[in-house]
Amino acid sequence: MELTFITETEDQTRMLAKTIASRLNPGDVIALVGELGSGKTVFVKGLHEGLGCDSNYPVTSPTYAIIHEYPGPIPLIHADLFRLKSVDELIQIGISEYLKGGMIMVVEWADAAENFWPDHTITISFKIYDRDERNIVMKVPNEAYPSRFNSLNFAG
Secondary structure, three states, X not given: OEEEEEEOOHHHHHHHHHHHHOOOOOOOEEEEEEOOOOOHHHHHHHXXXXXXXXXXXXXXXXXXXXXXXXXXXXXXXXXXXXXXXXXXXXXXXXXXHHOOOOOEEEEEOHHHHOOOOOOOOEEEEEEXXXXXXXXXXXXXXXXOOHHHHOOOOOOO
16 A cells, blocks of 8 residues: 655644554554655654654654654654664664564664565655655555555645
């Protein structure tokens, strides 16, 4: 299943993420793909808000830390693979532990470890049209998810 959205502002990108957050469950993995500045971290801010994560832990890009954890009713794990050189590094930092469930994981630059993610990973791709406008494509991987996302309505 593939859904395409157009957002024209950062606020719309955050609102789309909040809408998607309302459909997520513990154990979900979201792979974010797109060029630098395409809206991936803005999207994570919307997930953070939509999941009710603690606002005392604001979303920042974990480019140097690699992983940020945001407490909330369902904890949000935010990883950024921009600086990683190999999948082995990913394994060494213990990312597999986060994939065991109980939380939602969102990964920026997930295509750096494309074959590492579980089969149920939702992929969201970002493409820049102009300064603020984004084309956002959400690929839902298997038959388990469409019932949660097939009625997803978002009007930017």
